[in-house]
Amino acid sequence: MPAILVPTEKWAGKVREVTLGGDSRKKVVVGGETTLPFLHFDGVIPHAPAIAIDVEDVAPQNWSPVLGAVWGDVMREGLAAWARKAVEAGADMVALTLRSADPDMGNTGPAEAVEAVKKVLAAVDVPLIVYGPGIAAKDNEVLVAVSDAFAGKRLALGLCEDKNYRTIVATCMANGHIVIANSPIDINLAKQLNILITDMDMPGDRILMDPTTGALGYGLEYTYSVMERLRVAALLGDSMTAMPMILNPGREGWRFKEAKTRDGVPTQWGDLEGRGIAWETTTAIAQLQAGADILVMRHPKAVGLVKRAIASLMATNY
Template sequence: MPVVEIPTEKWKGKIREVTLGGGGRKTVVVGGETTLPFLHFEGEMPNRPVIAIEIQDCEPDWTGRLVSAWGDAVKDPASWAKAAAAAGADVIALSLESAHPDNQNTGAKEAEASVKKVLDAVDLPLMVFGPYVAEKDNEVLVAAADAARGTVVALGSCEEKNFRTIVAACLASGHVAIAKTPIEINLAKQLNILITDMGLPADRILMDPTTGALGYGLEYTYSVMERLRMAGLQGDGMTGLPIMVTPGEEAWRQKEAKAADGVPEAWGKIEDRAIIWEAMTATSLLLAGADVLVMRHPKAIELVRATVDKWMAK
């Protein structure tokens, strides 16, 4: 048999490593790749992609099937964090949803209390998200940053309109910023430049390129991530950062994950379809370069973890 010479890519860049946790808590390192996802024959993937399980600081308005998967744990962020840890979370992603003006419009004090509760309940690293309303994000994330002083948490979202406040909080308390941009490679790079110009080192940034779920713009996120990752591997220091995506939130917003009735029979059984919707959104984005997945359903999480195990086995 003739020997076939396998072409390999000689990437000169390396994705930066970002560390979360520490200060007496478990540590998680993401990034560090010198090749495209799971192509171990031509480069290193020193850190496996991690799964952050999303919990909220108030009872979620999620679809019933998803809420019941967590049972009574959702009634309190501490019990929910423990349940998430038991479900195998690498990181806890705490959404301060109650701060949304349309929700309970809670403020800094409640945010601080929720963060402390979760930190006390589990020893996993933490990510904290605001309610995606810039003014409120500023208020509650600054409080969260202060409450989590001493360990490294990731704070999001840090967007073009509020990055100064969030980055300042990261600088003051030693945290990581989650830089969110709307599915576009140049905007992502630009925000990273703005953030590093403020003095936050690039290894304290996670990129959130905005997630499209399966059937709802997945292909845009997928291709923007492939382009970001390839630019990073080619040596562009302002795109070569770990990528965080939110397949849980996005998949469970869609009818395919929520609607049992009034949908075509060809969609199949909701129980199976909903889980696949989240899991396949996640695995597809892993193939495009995701380093951190924020997920919701325990069964989907289990499937994705098993898949990552298989990809990482050499």
């Protein structure tokens, strides 16, 4: 029998470990890999990628009807019910978006933001990710208030972009939280932002990096290759690209007509529910293969499928 010796890659670098949650609550550790995703014959993968599920502080208006069908009841019942159902659906973490702070969605302020976070923290014991409404000025306003109010809870706060990184980083440093550093699908901009953040003396193990999700059919290949390049750079020893990566296949995968529109689309697109779920899971599996450490997802069936895939990818006894 011919002897086939598989060459192994021994990398010099290692992805940083980041711990979310803890204190009196559950914690989740991500990162720490010394190899490309799931290649157990090359190196060590101490922690499985984690799944967070999106919840919002007001019932979303333009989510896909497929998501409306599974989350509709708890959306009406309120944030606590929604967060609990997310954990029941398999979420390792909850990702709360403070949507009501958006000037078009109520323009609420710091008090309401703190109240929303308090509700979720009381309802579930998993780590919490908190996103502002995505408008830099409002993000600063509500995230700083949340950061101050929940010092020591090791929340992940975002987005932290080149526009507002000083404010978000300063408040996360002061209160022991984690920043989500977001840059627009570009390896150099991602690295640059990590440098700016660490230059403020933010510890490297309190940064998650979000290189921006291009969904399947909407720039997935760019996200995919930027992620692969970031991860290869990290393993080659570049500490400024070695932050664990967090991606949003849920938000992006469900945003377009492929996951929203039932009628008036080509028959070849098939059934909407299955198509939407596949749009989210396909985006997610690509991101897992490119190095995602946290996936923020939406549909319970998609979460179930991806969790089973992760279990298989983490197993070494096949």
